[in-house]
Amino acid sequence: MPQPPAPVPAMLFLYRRTAANRLRQQVARAKSPRYLAAVVMGMLYIWWALFRNAQFGSGPLAKLVETDIAVPIASAFLLLSAARWWLFGGERSALAFSQAEVQFLFPAPVSRRQLVHAKLMRMQLAILLNTLIFSVLLRGGGGSVEGWQRGLSLWMLFSTLALHRLGASIVHANAMEHVGTARRRLIVPLLVFGAVLAAVIFGVVTAWPLLRVASLSGVKAVLLAITDALRATVPAAALWPVRAVLEPVFLGGGTKWLAAMPWAVMILSLHYLWVVRLDKAFEEAALEATQHRAERQRRLRASQMGNSRSRKGKLATVPSLALTGRPEMAIAWKNVVAALRGGAWRTQLLTFTIGLAALAAVTRSASDRAGDVFMGVTFAWGAMLLFIGPLWMRFDLRLDLPRLAMLKTMPLPGWRIVAAEIAAVTALHDVRFAHTSAVLIATCDMPTVTVEHLQSLLAMSQQGTQRVASEYSGPDGAPVRGIPATLPRADWPALAALDGDQGARGLLRDIGTLTVSLPSGHFDLDTPSDIAAWRTTGPPPTP
């Protein structure tokens, strides 16, 4: 008589042995000085990121916990995250298993409910790690709360969120797979969720006039105004379940914490009961999620982050390759095609632009000086290129390294192959540059230049087709044209032919140049003493 199947001990065995074998392999690797150095650096980083916070007193996160705005703002943030899971079906990765787990667990005598439990157990690995990290980060904050209380509260919060995300993914996947009853079943949670969201939006809209007033006094005032808005009866009632799981993390220890815990336990228990009863079509949804994740990982490995075809099924147009000529051109062409069809550069450029815009907005709120904005953006751009620049263009040599054996069979010496792979990055920059209609030239030593002035230049350039210069008074009082200036593509050959120290002034004197007045354009900063003088007395008067 066989023993009853035991999936839970089997999974525990899997995780235990996996951890032990992994550790053994990593310890063996650390014998190599290169890996050992990496381990030491990693440990130093972890110490710096996690424990330095405690060594130097309460860190910014710990201090944030103690503020009154923390719970309402965090509640609203969590609600918005959950809204994304419901509206867009959660992230499918919430349902995904590893491919090996699919192969071994799905055909095994494991009930659907046990599969859900296996998934929950798997999620606990990440939850416990997050709990540990946040417990250390938040150490010292939140009044007199004990470490274990904070840890337990965080574990409950993360577990509730994970269950909610998993539940949303199952319901959504079920509704997408089936029609009729299952799809109708999705409507109920969507309606409930929509009502909660509407209540919160109602609270914010009602307090809109106050928010507008607060926006004049800075970010902190806005956050306080939002907090007040969320504390009104309707949004506060709607946000209660979210707040219930959050409060034990933020409240001080003792009776407050004890009073908050039962509600958090109740919300967690309800989520657990909901998810284990929501197991319809779990396997198929999980299988699809697993395949989707495997495909995504495959693409990431191949650095093809986007879709090769557009939604209409069209392939991106790429430059054609001559059938004769230097063979390395074929390699470079292949990589450019991969980049253009993969769409990775578009996604990255968009993300980068949004990041820069956000940075510019933040800097703008800190200071009205366009020079500061410009300096901030320039430094950020430089730093990002320094750190992620090499990663940004992932369709270079690394794309083909996994196929090294194939590269070695090519009738080319190694250095020519490497040169061809690297050339693709340069070529792609040129391809992107080809779409640029104009450049705006400005320097960071003109602190009086305002954002409005730059916007005026861009507006007058009419989509980059016109040359527009800044106009100000020179030392003799005569009008002078200079930078900031926009130069259309037609001017670039003339720019490339320039020499000497006069820059583009000759070009800007041309009769076709439009101008925008910049009264303090004569002023710039060349030395530290210039900066000191500017800080105390401001720019000198216009000549």
Added chain:
Amino acid sequence: MIDVIEYTKLYGDTVAVRSLSFRVAPGDVLGLVGPNGAGKTTTLRALAGILQPTSGSIRIADIDLHTDPVAAKSRLAFIPDEPQLFDYLTVTEHLQFVARLYGVQDAAPRIPVLLEELELTAKKDALPTELSRGMKQKLAIACGLLHRPSALLLDEPLTGLDPVGIRRMKETIAARALEGAAVILSSHLLHLVEELCTRLLVIRQGQAVALGTIAEIVEARPELAGRSLEEMFIALTGDDAVS
């Protein structure tokens, strides 16, 4: 031992498998053949309990897979075409994991025997990264055989094996059938199907176009008489085939 009754699987409006019915008796080896995308893997996944049928039913050892999936699954093994193994479990630990998962009582003496049968003894402490494609396939099959399944579902079981490995694998599959297992084997290697299978199920676009022994198929379709299996396959599944 494996009963499939009017099995249909839809993905939205797309029909993956339509009204498929067949039976595999103990000791039978059913060859599941068809062109790429015919629905072979979908059928095998449904038989393994991974995919839920849109309609119809599947019984493994007289147990309904839908109403009592745990009992039905404890009697079957599914070995997919691409072996997916746990990165950090050794060969032996994979078998130990499966033993626990299926509640195999005599796993301790059976594991070395299976490792020997599948020529994995020398690699028993190796991680999957240290195994060749063929060895991974053998390990996946060893894991599938450990609990002595009554129904064995093999998707392209010989992919990646060397000639000696192929011969061993054929012997292993035949031995399981002789012991009374019902075997379903999906493969594009028609000579293997001809050599190993007692019956054939040919599917095309999710529908059965032929079922039975080669003699039975020829009897139903006299125009196939005298043709090789490859010619029969092309005639049954080609564009001009009668569905």
